[in-house]
Amino acid sequence: MAVSGRTKISDIASRLGVSTATVSRALSGNGYVREHLASRIRAAAIEMNYAVSSTTAGQKVLIVSSQEAMIDFKRSQFTMYVLEGVRERAESRDIRIESYIYQPNQRFEDLYNAAQAPDLIGLLLVSVDDATLDYVRASDMPAVLVNGDDPEMQLSSVTPCNRSAASLATKHLINQGHRHILFLNRPGRRTIQRRFEGWRDAMAEHYNPDYVIDIDDWTAEAASQRITEVIDSNLSFSAIVAAGDILAVGAVSALQAKGYNVPKDVSVVGIDGLPQGQYMSPALTSVKIPMQTVGALSLDLLIETCRLTNADIEMPARRIELACELINRESVGPPPAKLR
Numbered sequence: 001m002a003v004s005g006r007t008k009i010s011d012i013a014s015r016l017g018v019s020t021a022t023v024s025r026a027l028s029g030n031g032y033v034r035e036h037l038a039s040r041i042r043a044a045a046i047e048m049n050y051a052v053s054s055t056t057a058g059q060k061v062l063i064v065s066s067q068e069a070m071i072d073f074k075r076s077q078f079t080m081y082v083l084e085g086v087r088e089r090a091e092s093r094d095i096r097i098e099s100y101i102y103q104p105n106q107r108f109e110d111l112y113n114a115a116q117a118p119d120l121i122g123l124l125l126v127s128v129d130d131a132t133l134d135y136v137r138a139s140d141m142p143a144v145l146v147n148g149d150d151p152e153m154q155l156s157s158v159t160p161c162n163r164s165a166a167s168l169a170t171k172h173l174i175n176q177g178h179r180h181i182l183f184l185n186r187p188g189r190r191t192i193q194r195r196f197e198g199w200r201d202a203m204a205e206h207y208n209p210d211y212v213i214d215i216d217d218w219t220a221e222a223a224s225q226r227i228t229e230v231i232d233s234n235l236s237f238s239a240i241v242a243a244g245d246i247l248a249v250g251a252v253s254a255l256q257a258k259g260y261n262v263p264k265d266v267s268v269v270g271i272d273g274l275p276q277g278q279y280m281s282p283a284l285t286s287v288k289i290p291m292q293t294v295g296a297l298s299l300d301l302l303i304e305t306c307r308l309t310n311a312d313i314e315m316p317a318r319r320i321e322l323a324c325e326l327i328n329r330e331s332v333g334p335p336p337a338k339l340r
Helices: 009-016 020-028 035-047 073-092 108-114 130-138 162-175 190-202 220-232 245-257 275-279 291-310
Strands: 060-066 096-102 120-126 143-146 156-160 181-185 212-214 239-242 267-272 285-288 319-322 325-327
Touching: 009 020, 009 035, 020 035, 035 291, 035 319, 060 073, 060 130, 073 096, 073 120, 073 291, 096 108, 108 130, 120 130, 120 291, 143 291, 156 162, 156 291, 162 181, 162 190, 162 239, 162 267, 162 285, 162 325, 181 190, 181 220, 181 245, 212 220, 220 245, 239 245, 245 267, 245 275, 291 319
Parallel strands: 060 096, 060 120, 120 143, 143 156, 156 319, 181 212, 181 239, 239 267, 267 285
Antiparallel strands: 285 325
């Protein structure tokens, strides 16, 4: 929604059909608002570019990530969009962003020292390993997990609902008549594990472990090679849910190289909603993840967490999950008659 001029609290209230007082409480943190509604209000404020006044202006946030997670743009496009959301939100709040990218077998003293800056608000953890997660849990450093979830629920987090995203993609194919649906998987990340679980949920009546196709790298090339091997194995399938758009790109490439028509012979759905999907041939059907909003809300949650801590208000860790949207394009159609 485009808003002319500077966005006011009344604009947000009008859009969501709530009172201006409710919006004010949700954005300031002064007063109680149900978490579900408060999350909707904060998301609308971000989308409408509402400038939230903050006592954190001039301070900084440290983004902590592993070198592996930031290895190159090809493997980390999703993360780049999430970080873009963090940076835009930080700019609107006059907060500085600094990065701490650690090497394998890092010395945690270095992270601890980096987190001791007097003007530091806290840490945003982006694609960190379990050892780093354990260390931060055990410390007194304020932190929020970005695009992930803490299985022990000791740290607050903001993430898309990856499980429902994959379920949405799979049910879209089932509604088209597909029953033989592969899941193209890159094991290792909890976010992708949640996507696998969503595919498995939707495939309950048609689940076959042979339909889980694992690959060892997060690239289109690795996906293309693996789908080529599946085709050569003569496994019957009519559709693919890829754990990420970049893997869907590789799947489509392999299918076309083998003479298959997408979607006449095989349908393909991605998850991420990266912009380049619309320019593929055929244009890629995908579940769009609100990547920038994940980043922006992570920063908001970190600031709110620190405010409550400084006010000696005890609050359990929270997990905020954002809904995702199916973008239906040309890469999905009904299955061939022989596989219905």
